[in-house]
Amino acid sequence: MAGTGLRAWAGHRIRSIPSWQITLGLALLGLGFLIAAQLATERPRIRYTTQERAPLIETAIDLQESQATLSAQVLQLRDQILALEQQGQGTNAAIRELNDELEDARLAAGLIPLRGTGVVFQLEDSVEPAGAVENERDYLVTARDLRTMVEELWLAGAEAIAINGERVVPTTSIIDIGGLILANSAYLSPPYQISAIGSEDLYEQVVSSPGFADLVRARQDAYGIRIGYLEPEQVDIPAFAGTVTLRNARPAPSEAPAAGDGG
Amino acid sequence: MRRMRNQLTIAAVSFVLGLLVVTQLRAQASGSGLGGMSSQDLTVFVANLNAGIDQRRQEIAALERDLATLAANQDRGVVSLGQVRDELSSIRAYAGLAAVVGPGVTVSVAGPIDGPTLEDLINELRGAGAEAIAIGGIRIVAGSAVTGGPGDVEVEDSPLDDTFEVSAIGGAETLTGSLTRSGGIVAQVAATSPDVSLTVTPVERLELPATKRNLVPEHGSPRL
Numbered sequence: 459m460a461g462t463g464l465r466a467w468a469g470h471r472i473r474s475i476p477s478w479q480i481t482l483g484l485a486l487l488g489l490g491f492l493i494a495a496q497l498a499t500e501r502p503r504i505r506y507t508t509q510e511r512a513p514l515i516e517t518a519i520d521l522q523e524s525q526a527t528l529s530a531q532v533l534q535l536r537d538q539i540l541a542l543e544q545q546g547q548g549t550n551a552a553i554r555e556l557n558d559e560l561e562d563a564r565l566a567a568g569l570i571p572l573r574g575t576g577v578v579f580q581l582e583d584s585v586e587p588a589g590a591v592e593n594e595r596d597y598l599v600t601a602r603d604l605r606t607m608v609e610e611l612w613l614a615g616a617e618a619i620a621i622n623g624e625r626v627v628p629t630t631s632i633i634d635i636g637g638l639i640l641a642n643s644a645y646l647s648p649p650y651q652i653s654a655i656g657s658e659d660l661y662e663q664v665v666s667s668p669g670f671a672d673l674v675r676a677r678q679d680a681y682g683i684r685i686g687y688l689e690p691e692q693v694d695i696p697a698f699a700g701t702v703t704l705r706n707a708r709p710a711p712s713e714a715p716a717a718g719d720g721g
Numbered sequence: 722m723r724r725m726r727n728q729l730t731i732a733a734v735s736f737v738l739g740l741l742v743v744t745q746l747r748a749q750a751s752g753s754g755l756g757g758m759s760s761q762d763l764t765v766f767v768a769n770l771n772a773g774i775d776q777r778r779q780e781i782a783a784l785e786r787d788l789a790t791l792a793a794n795q796d797r798g799v800v801s802l803g804q805v806r807d808e809l810s811s812i813r814a815y816a817g818l819a820a821v822v823g824p825g826v827t828v829s830v831a832g833p834i835d836g837p838t839l840e841d842l843i844n845e846l847r848g849a850g851a852e853a854i855a856i857g858g859i860r861i862v863a864g865s866a867v868t869g870g871p872g873d874v875e876v877e878d879s880p881l882d883d884t885f886e887v888s889a890i891g892g893a894e895t896l897t898g899s900l901t902r903s904g905g906i907v908a909q910v911a912a913t914s915p916d917v918s919l920t921v922t923p924v925e926r927l928e929l930p931a932t933k934r935n936l937v938p939e940h941g942s943p944r945l
Contacts, residue, residue: 478727485734492741514763515755521770528777535784542791546800556805563809565943566936567816568863574941605840612866617938619863628817628862631848635769636762637754643773645766647754655941669868694944700773701780702815707852707890709810710820710928 522645529644529699536569536697568627568698572618576655576693577664579607583648584682597681599650601634603673604641607652608632610670614663616654618695622646625698642700653693661689814853817862817932821853825890825927826897831883832917833872838910840867842887842919845906849899851889853929857881860932871914877934893923 543557564570581604584597608626611619619626624641632641639646654660664670677683758766787808794801813819828842843861846854854861856876867876874881889896900921901907907919 476727478731482727482731482734485731485738489734489738489741492738511758511760511763514760514767518755518763518767518770521767521774525770525774525777528774528781532777532780532784535781535788539784539788539791542788542795543805546791546795550800552802553800553805556802556809560805560809560812561943562937563812563816563818565938566818566863567812569812571944572938572941573944574938576940601844602837602841605844606837609840609866609868612864613868617864618941626863628815628854629847629852630863631844633844633848635766636758638758638762638766640766640769643769643776655938657940695941699777701776702812703780703783704811704815704821704823704852706825706892707814707821707823707929709814710822712820 525644532699532701533697567702568618568625569702571697572655572695573692574617574655575658575660575691576616576653577661578654578688578690578693579611579652579664580684580686580688581607581650581652582684582686584684586682595637597683598637599639599648599683601632601639603677603683604639604646604650604652605632606669606673610664610667610673611652611654611656611660613667613669614656614660616656616660618655620653620695622651623696625696627698627700629700642698653695655693655695661687816936817853817860818936820928820931821890822926822928823852823890824893824923824925825851825888826893826900827922827924827927828887828889828900829920829922830885830887830917831920832914833883834874834910834914834917835871836868836874838914838917839874839887841909842900842906843867845900846887846889846891846896849891849896851891851896853890855888855929857885858930860930862932862934862936864934864936865932888924888927888929890927890929893925897921897923 543560546553561570565572581599583599586597588594588597604621608619608621621632621641624630624644624646626641630642632639639650657663674685678685755763755766787804790801790804794804810819814821830839830842839856843854843856856867857879859865859876859879861876865877867874869875869880872883899905900919907921910917910919
């Protein structure tokens with residue numbers, strides 16, 4: 459009997475709520491969610507409102523897209539050259555030997571994507587609120603944090619490193635511009651994933667180093683910068699997609715190759 | 722009358738909802754944090770992107786030339802050893818496997834500098850377009866680490882003297898300008914470590930040695 463009563467009560471209540479109220483309720487729920495999402499998106503970066511920024515932002519977005527397209531083109535051309543070189547070496551021992559040396563040089567220069575054992579560290583901005591007299595920027599991951607992480611990985615024996623897909627090579631600079639971090643002149647979007655290939659105990663080597671302990675103390679403990687890690691079975695590191703053409707440096711005379719052709 | 726008011730309320734809420742959905746989607750789509758940058762920072766960012774794009778265009782032009790020569794040689798049934806040697810030589814120079822010469826700057830460092838500050842200096846040089854760097858005669862390559870506290874700095878496990886030189890090959894004017902600009906690394910070090918002095922000198926010809934490290938990976942395999 460009680461069940462029948464409950465169904466009757468529930469039926470009465472549902473009939474008594476006008477449909478517009480349900481619609482309005484749902485819309486207000488969505489509104490609240492979006493306002494919260496918008497506030498979360500904006501925090502904790504400072505926002506500027508000057509009008510001249512709009513065209514600059516559009517230009518920057520267009521240039522980022524162009525840069526990504528050109529990087530893909532560089533990688534594609536290098537793949538085509540590699541394929542042609544391998545086809546053309548035939549049975550000529552001298553060419554085979556040179557191509558082997560070329561492959562080693564390309565591996566050393568970061569021009570070939572790699573797969574192997576290793577670790578992926580992730581650095582994320584703090585979610586803790588900055589105090590009234592504190593600098594909000596201290597609660598964000600900085601270029602120096604990433605450089606420290608890269609340095610600790612090299613020290614622990616990493617053989618190849620990439621940050622959010624940007625290969626770290628001899629000419630890589632990691633810099634702050636405003637609240638952004640750039641590597642190889644490409645914008646890195648948070649969270650920052652630093653992938654490294656090395657021995658199977660690379661992670662243990664890194665976390666047991668005094669430099670890593672200093673980083674955790676100075677950034678995670680003091681400001682809440684979130685430092686996490688993954689140890690996937692295989693780590694993939696992409697090839698460097700920038701220029702390796704030297705404009706000012708040239709091989710020292712003792713290093714210059716002898717010219718010659720073979721068929 | 723009441724029904725009309727209800728409809729107007731729903732319409733108003735829907736309008737605000739739509740507006741917020743669009744704003745949120747645009748913010749997610751740009752996903753770039755560009756909204757947090759000042760005009761000045763955006764200008765620097767755009768300049769960086771333009772420089773990166775120029776470099777990539779030049780690289781593409783060079784690669785296209787190489788590809789065309791390779792394809793033409795293959796059609797003729799010949800392989801140019803000279804071309805392969807040139808490419809090998811150029812990549813070895815870039816990677817640090819070969820000694821290199823060229824114009825650039827030397828930075829004389831005196832005083833108890835620490836590892837992170839020296840790392841900042843290297844980063845600044847790279848950002849200004851340095852193509853090859855050596856510290857105290859040790860070539861800096863991918864994998865080189867600079868460590869240690871003030872006056873106790875090591876590069877690749879080799880301790881540095883109290884005074885030593887950082888040499889960088891690149892555009893001498895650009896490198897000098899970047900290091901000595903207002904708020905640049907020289908000014909920063911002068912402000913934060915008054916005991917340390919950095920003296921930048923443009924040089925017409927520097928010679929930097931090859932690295933002694935083996936840079937061919939043992940734990941990673943090519944993923945072609």
